[in-house]
Amino acid sequence: MRIVVDAMGGDFAPHEVVKGSLEAARLYNADIILVGDKRLVEQELPKDYKQQYKNIFVVHADETISMEDIPSNAVRRKKQSSVHIGLKMVKNGEASAFFSAGNTGAIMGASKLILRTLEGVDRPAIGAVLPTAKNPSILLDVGANVDCKPLHYLQFAIMGSAYAKIVMNVEKPQVGLLSIGEEEMKGNELTKTVFHLLKSCRVIDFKGNVEGKDIYKGTADVIVADGFAGNIALKASESAAWYISKLLKEELKRTVISRIGALIAKRAFTRIKKRSDYTEYGGAPLLGVNGVVIIGHGSSNSNAIKNGIKTAYELASKNVNRDIQENISEAYELLKVDKSDSFWNNIKERIRKIKPED
Amino acid sequence: MRIVVDAMGGDFAPHEVVKGSLEAARLYNADIILVGDKRLVEQELPKDYKQQYKNIFVVHADETISMEDIPSNAVRRKKQSSVHIGLKMVKNGEASAFFSAGNTGAIMGASKLILRTLEGVDRPAIGAVLPTAKNPSILLDVGANVDCKPLHYLQFAIMGSAYAKIVMNVEKPQVGLLSIGEEEMKGNELTKTVFHLLKSCRVIDFKGNVEGKDIYKGTADVIVADGFAGNIALKASESAAWYISKLLKEELKRTVISRIGALIAKRAFTRIKKRSDYTEYGGAPLLGVNGVVIIGHGSSNSNAIKNGIKTAYELASKNVNRDIQENISEAYELLKVDKSDSFWNNIKERIRKIKPED
Structure with a gap:
């Protein structure tokens, strides 16, 4: 299975996106295609990534849609963006799913334009x-x-x-x-x-x-x-x-005593964080389009990216x-x-x- | 200053309402008029309440609006309810404010009917x-x-x-x-x-x-x-x-260690509860009506009632x-x-x- 990842999407792209993608490449049995500014993306990859990771690939995109771009304009005008190129790979059957933590409105608009909605679905x-x-x-x-x-x-x-x-x-x-x-x-x-x-x-x-x-x-x-x-x-x-x-x-920081208590109960707080942390929940599916698209939180760190790719992977393996x-x-x-x-x-x-x- | 309290309003009325009103009567320099089924209200009061509290009064109301009542029906049909009687006392200048933790829709509707909205305000x-x-x-x-x-x-x-x-x-x-x-x-x-x-x-x-x-x-x-x-x-x-x-x-209860930690940090949790507990925030003002009306949470305990009365008191003292x-x-x-x-x-x-x- 091949998952396309928008390397330029998110507040901490491409650094956290590449980092999370490398983790995903180690964990999941899928090829991960990073789409984005090739120079910037490869700066974040280990020099010998081609040897080290048999399942990481980079595809260049000339343009980048930023979080500040007006979605409708970006969809119409930035046809060489990582979002457009990634979605076209899904459209053409070159990949099974697309993941991006970028501009939600633009991902939605471009998905509708490129993948189209399922019959009977008006809006994803x-x-x-x-x-x-x-x-x-x-x-x-x-x-x-x-x-x-x-x-x-x-x-x-x-x-x-x-x-x-x-x-x-x-x-x-x-x-x-x-x-x-x-x-x-x-x-x-x-x-x-x-x-x-x-x-x-x-x-x-x-x-x-x-x-x-x-x-x-x-x-x-x-x-x-x-x-x-x-x-x-x-x-x-x-x-x-x-x-x-x-x-x-x-x-918990206010007094020495409460600080000690918090330190002793530290593991409980770690478990709570894990159970309530959105980065553990791996992105939101865009439902109703003719393909698999997962949208990550704009502020995704590498853990959120990794889990988003996991969601894309799971969703693509089911119909x-x-x-x-x-x-x-x-x-x-x-x-x-x-x-x-x-x-x-x-x-x-x-x-x-x-x-x-x- | 006189505050009318709907003794029959809320999931735990009249018990918690009377309890909270007694606390408020001790704390604030205001007369508190409990409106409701006199027999039920007086059951919750100490036998010698008239001696003990110079500022607690009971006014009887034949009817009670329940949480399940359809607001518009209750407003039209239960004209002898504690809500109607309480609001009329505000309307007639016999009291400065009305507090209830009862049926929100009914309080709103009755307030609009009895007190009317301020000029230029369409809806409270x-x-x-x-x-x-x-x-x-x-x-x-x-x-x-x-x-x-x-x-x-x-x-x-x-x-x-x-x-x-x-x-x-x-x-x-x-x-x-x-x-x-x-x-x-x-x-x-x-x-x-x-x-x-x-x-x-x-x-x-x-x-x-x-x-x-x-x-x-x-x-x-x-x-x-x-x-x-x-x-x-x-x-x-x-x-x-x-x-x-x-x-x-x-x-925090999962392991012995985290239980110990939580016990040590107990005061911090008490402070957090106090800072985030809605019962400390004392009811919601109904703004735009010609009078002072405060609506409490349906599940108000006596602390929430006390703080709701406090809010009514403060609001009534300001214009x-x-x-x-x-x-x-x-x-x-x-x-x-x-x-x-x-x-x-x-x-x-x-x-x-x-x-x-x-």
């Missing part, structure tokens, strides 16, 4: 795999699509369920809708319509609304939201976790996209969705007419 | 005061208004600024808009319009978007959002904090509402908002025409 979604008190949950979308229509949520639900089933090994994934109350009538105008649609479609196992306060309880395997709400839920939690760890450090495709077709059949009719314009009325028994 | 908003790495921030709305129009955000910004200035003693509160990227063009269709409106109105000090990841950094004194996004940000953070403290407990009223008038003057014209229908176009220099 970014899924974040969250640790919870039970099994991990996948939350999607976390930022690719800020303004969504009801049918997009259904697509997210199907994509998330496929991922939970095939990658996370959940037999019958339960889907929840991110909202502000458990009851059906709680939520905003949009999510109330979505609730009705998801309840109507037995291709997914819809369990109702999931409140913000229940996210880390693990009450649902898949949590769907538009990219705005999903992103805020994800980032607000990260912020809260950051704040608590800051408090912990401050308070999530076929499952998505089959279930989308089935859902459209059940809901009698014909994309050529005016369904898309009056979905609200149509959905309200669908009975759960249909 | 619930503000949550969050601890941050710098000073506390107030996030609003956190659930009263799920679907908002741009002008509602401006009202929230003005109400939050008044609270930050007068209660939190911030000289010139900086306002941020909760969104999914720092730049002006990031966000959903609604927040992009709101960005433009807030930037145009110099009554507030607008500093731009605040991302989820920055909430606990304390980059803004006031963070505005619609009730959907605000609620999700607040509750997702609570969920993350709950999860981390669960991990902490599990890992936040006058400041809100003045600034709303000034903002409407600057923006030339006339609620009788069609402004409300075509606000998007109008806002786009307003130049920041106006």
Whole structure:
């Protein structure tokens, strides 16, 4: 298997990306193709990397998309970027998966342009795999699509369920809708319509609304939201976790006694870090495109890169996209969705007419 | 000063409410009027409470609004509830503030009905005061208004600024808009319009978007959002904090050594709990109504009740509402908002025409 890695993507590229790729090359039975400015990438590699690593390759890219680039412009204008070249290798069957910790919007746009979406999927979604008190949950979308229509949520639900089933090994994934109350009538105008649609479609196992306060309880395997709400839920939690760890450090350092206590319990803190550290969770899948794309956190260190490559490797060895495709077709059949009719314009009325028994 | 407390509000009412009220009665120089089922309330009070506490009074209410009641129904039908009777006492000048840890939607609805909103305020908003790495921030709305129009955000910004200035003693509160990227063009269709409106109105000090990841950094004194996004940000953070403290407990208990370490550092953990515990933050103000209303967390224990009463006491001793009223008038003057014209229908176009220099 061959995994393409965007060597120029992320706040600490190419240094941390190359470092993480070398670790991945040692651990996984896959060829790793680093795409980027050849001179810069090879500076980060050992001089004899070709002898030392039989499975590391470098492919040159003339251009680099920075974190500050406006995604739509970068997608249109920087056609020789490491993102474009890497994705084209996946498109052409030269590689099985693409990983980048770079500009999320640009990776999303270029993936849509080059790989195209799966049939029936309007928009790819970014899924974040969250640790919870039970099994991990996948939350999607976390930022690719800020303004969504009801049918997009259904697509997210199907994509998330496929991922939970095939990658996370959940037999019958339960889907929840991110909202502000458990009851059906709680939520905003949009999510109330979505609730009705998801309840109507037995291709997914819809369990109702999931409140913000229940996210880390693990009450649902898949949590769907538009990219705005999903992103805020994800980032607000990260912020809260950051704040608590800051408090912990401050308070444990405050007195000699607490410093001694912390030193004795050091291993417990290391275990907590490992269980809650995002770098252990290896990147977010971009679901719904015709190929395997994993997006890493912009601030990825080499450990996060290594785990992101691992996720790409695992995802590429399984056929999530076929499952998505089959279930989308089935859902459209059940809901009698014909994309050529005016369904898309009056979905609200149509959905309200669908009975759960249909 | 007289504070009315809804003795029947909250998951642990009336027990914890009465207990917290007694603590508050000992600490603060205020009369506390417990409204609720007199028999049940007096069961929780010491037999000689009238001798022991000169500042505790009980007022009977025939009805109780439960956490499960549908807010709109409860507001219309349970006119003899402790919420209605308590709010009427504020309306009639018999008390300066109302505190309840009960059904949020019902408190909000009844407050709007009985106290009315301040002139120029369309909807009251619930503000949550969050601890941050710098000073506390107030996030609003956190659930009263799920679907908002741009002008509602401006009202929230003005109400939050008044609270930050007068209660939190911030000289010139900086306002941020909760969104999914720092730049002006990031966000959903609604927040992009709101960005433009807030930037145009110099009554507030607008500093731009605040991302989820920055909430606990304390980059803004006031963070505005619609009730959907605000609620999700607040509750997702609570969920993350709950999860981390669960991990902490599990890992610190795992080995004898870590248990010893944790015991030695016990005081540090107590300090952390105090700094991050919501029960220390005493309830959320309902801003924009013609009176002082504080809403407590449903699961409030006596400590949270005591601190909620403290917040009510502090807020009632200051005139936040006058400041809100003045600034709303000034903002409407600057923006030339006339609620009788069609402004409300075509606000998007109008806002786009307003130049920041106006």
